[in-house]
Amino acid sequence: MSSPLDVERVRKDFPVLERVVHDDKPLVYLDSAATSQKPRQVLDAIDDYYCLHNSNVHRGIHTLAEEATALYEGARDKVAGFINAADRSEVVFTKNSTEALNLAANVIAWAESPLGLRDGDEVVITEMEHHSNIVPWQMVTRRTGATLSWFGITDDGRLDLSDIDRVITERTKVVSFVLVSNILGTVNPAEQIVRRAREVGALVVVDASQAAPHLPLDVQALGADLVAFTGHKMCGPTGIGVLWGRRDLLEELPPFMGGGEMIEMVTMGSSTYADLPHKFEAGTPPIAQAVGLGAAVDYLSALGMDKVAEHEHMITAYALDRLQAVDGLRVIGPRTAQDRGAAISFVLGDLHPHDVGQVLDELGIAVRVGHHCARPVCQRFGVPATTRASFYLYSTTAEVDALVDGLEHVKRFFGAPGGRP
Amino acid sequence: MSSPLDVERVRKDFPVLERVVHDDKPLVYLDSAATSQKPRQVLDAIDDYYCLHNSNVHRGIHTLAEEATALYEGARDKVAGFINAADRSEVVFTKNSTEALNLAANVIAWAESPLGLRDGDEVVITEMEHHSNIVPWQMVTRRTGATLSWFGITDDGRLDLSDIDRVITERTKVVSFVLVSNILGTVNPAEQIVRRAREVGALVVVDASQAAPHLPLDVQALGADLVAFTGHKMCGPTGIGVLWGRRDLLEELPPFMGGGEMIEMVTMGSSTYADLPHKFEAGTPPIAQAVGLGAAVDYLSALGMDKVAEHEHMITAYALDRLQAVDGLRVIGPRTAQDRGAAISFVLGDLHPHDVGQVLDELGIAVRVGHHCARPVCQRFGVPATTRASFYLYSTTAEVDALVDGLEHVKRFFGAPGGRP
């Protein structure tokens, strides 16, 4: 199995990968689905921004203000290119995916007819959504009187679309779904969902938080109306996210937050709003973070997103093989690497994931345990939580091996008293 | 005139202050009210976070997750200490002041009776608010049917509170005002406004965006219910702001955005919400930015906020004297340094601020020109825009002198053709 990436070289870009934990254990970071590590290139871009150009954007004509504005807007160009947006003004910077999804839910709900949500309208999500794509829709449907329904999950961790025509109906105003599940790893069949949503004239919102970092993402090819993702999972800093939207739709939607930057003209009595994308960017934006995200996008593009995806596919296939050979281990999610991202959830016998994670940590292996902000999936599979190992462009097969050895150690640790180390 | 700060030493902490612009002009940065520069200590804290501890917070039990959580929550402790909050869980991290103020406006509007905004209720603001404390209230009053009213401004740039009892009435549910104006520099008499608001049982929201960086801020002494400020103006990074709120009030208010972190229990049908402060922090928070803000707060505290205030007061008094001696210059705002912050707006004859700012920039002097996101103030004073010089802990009297010389140059530049350089 050979990777299209020179992973050893890639790893050198990530300072944190040199960490040791618990005195002498080299860090095995298998938690990239929660947040990715950052390459030096991104950190340098942020530091340079603050050391050379720091200024507030847009409203200044002095040198630093122009430089900062050029850097900030340059980052927008980079992100627009990265996702193949038709127009740079379709890229709205938010603080994370969650803000992007809340923005989407609220402005759709508030919009004038025929867009807005009213009593009797329906919003469709799926049972495998991250809480950030469940709770905002619960909140706005409750406030507007619309109803929320959802697609279930099959036993092998795929969306159950068998009754798609009964779930998405003529009353459906919005369909919002995750492109790649952060807990199951499933890559969902966007085309089929988009097609049905189009038939009934519903808006399509896509949570691409686990897609943008890992796969080539082309928002035009995707055919959705709004797409959300988050910087910190794709080599970028915390504090920055993106909402992409079709230009004509964004133009029709009302603003989310009010304040500086997003206005055209303010009087005490009323205000008019700025053009896209500023209409949706109230207040001083996360400037340095946008610059960092721009650098992250450059970094990923230089490696090539197709190569990143291929590398992860290779690691995922290897990990699925080795993990499923561990006695007592049950994968929650698709059991093959087909249409699958690099997050693998599993349970180990009747050991609680907390205990699994704790013992792995002692070995230097960082996995995430819990419901991964997707509690309905845990309920669906009858488990209180899972252990999740997730891989990224710097992950190696040696790290998979370390995980498998670690799991054997975990079993011994909690085994019959005699079996303890 | 002597400063309580060793300003030359302070300046060494700020890498950007070594910049030259336009080939050889040392930067004279007089735009700190727009955003402050950042000391090396803050940049190092951010870099260390990413290079050593980067991980998502709260939901992990591995070493990095615990370290990141401790750093993030440690930053909250620091901020709580900095503003003398009674309880750390009263400190909510947002992305900026604007989000904090929108959060406040929306959750008050959505709250159950007797808190929520209803038809016929009144919200009172002032004519000297930043757009970020105007537009959110316009939006929520429009949606709820409440009405918006405001205090005017006197000719010398103070709030006109002469009719306070007629402006704040029994129907007033919320009074929201800026503690220090970003355009006029005015420090407002909070006590008097809070007292009247209490009489009628209205909630008090304070926009402390220009106060927290410059004056000792004690939220308990202030007596408000909610206080907003923003990291990037107080030596911290972009992408982080704070909403402080009284614990019992925050507990009663509904959440603003929904998603990861802010939930207690999620099922597809409905969710319950986490305890404070997490209820208001949906999604992956600006972790590195909170850590940076923590370092900023440490930096400011080590200097002493009373000393910072004293230094700025000294600079402001000096600048007001020197500027008002410039022929044709008119200060928009209080003309003495009493109850006044370090932002000084002015107009120079009938020269447009854009032209003033452009020529100053050529000399290396960075001032801000425009309406400073407070357009109603410009309207009130009958000017399309102002030029604003704003000072901070690293500002020197020599920089004030450079500004005054620069303004004389500006006048010559646009003067009678013969007078041009």
Add this chain to the structure above:
Amino acid sequence: MKLESMYQEIILDHYRRPHHKGLREPFDAEVHHVNPTCGDEVTLRVRLADGCSENPTVQDVSYDSLGCSISMASVSVMTDLVVGKSLDEATRAYDAFLTLMRTKGDSASVMDEVEDVLEDAVAFEGVSKYPARIKCALLGWMAWKDATARAVTTKEMA
């Protein structure tokens, strides 16, 4: 190995063979507590002795729980410490356990004070070093405290 300071043999024993487990009748109050960060859950019932004593006996604590070894063992150890005790004694154990959990692994200063009261529960000392696990250890105790408060109110109303 540092980890063994957390996973003491006593804890693993309670985890493998929990005491007082199962939901029983009669009871005065039942609560359901969750640890939202990790999905640990406990349903817990409290039965106080009848009569209008200020300081009734804790007659039974029964529970059903889902969770990690720490939360499961902790509720088991807790029942040993409170069942059959007076409410005052039980509350003392609760306070002592909270004190222990707040030491961040630096328990030496409080050991004298809590040792006698906590018996087996001192084994959780090591857990206090792991901030993310303290909530697990406290889950059952918090549920007990809550259920007991409700039971007392119910009795008073009756």
Add this chain to the structure above:
Amino acid sequence: MKLESMYQEIILDHYRRPHHKGLREPFDAEVHHVNPTCGDEVTLRVRLADGCSENPTVQDVSYDSLGCSISMASVSVMTDLVVGKSLDEATRAYDAFLTLMRTKGDSASVMDEVEDVLEDAVAFEGVSKYPARIKCALLGWMAWKDATARAVTTKEMA
């Protein structure tokens, strides 16, 4: 001094003594445009020649403006270029001015193409180096374009 590439003498002259200034009757359309970032404002009226020509003459452009030297001078220069011209010619000037503003100070490649059309307005070349000021230079032109579109529609409806 680099700054003088922006503040050409021609620009300062127009700023000090603007042409065609003031709001006049009759007019076919009036618009009000602002530059939200800095508060520049212009109210502008367009009067097209009567008749149903596809390419009417721009009979008058009158305006009232508040703003910086660049925006004031630009609208003044613009009126010189469009008043009395056919709509096609005026639109050519508009297009040429936009082209010039988009060069980011690197105007050599377009100069040949725009020089003849723009006359005095080539003096704005230096402004294109200053991103924040391009909007100032465009304000009047955008207002003219908008007002003209409305005037044409009005005529067509009539």
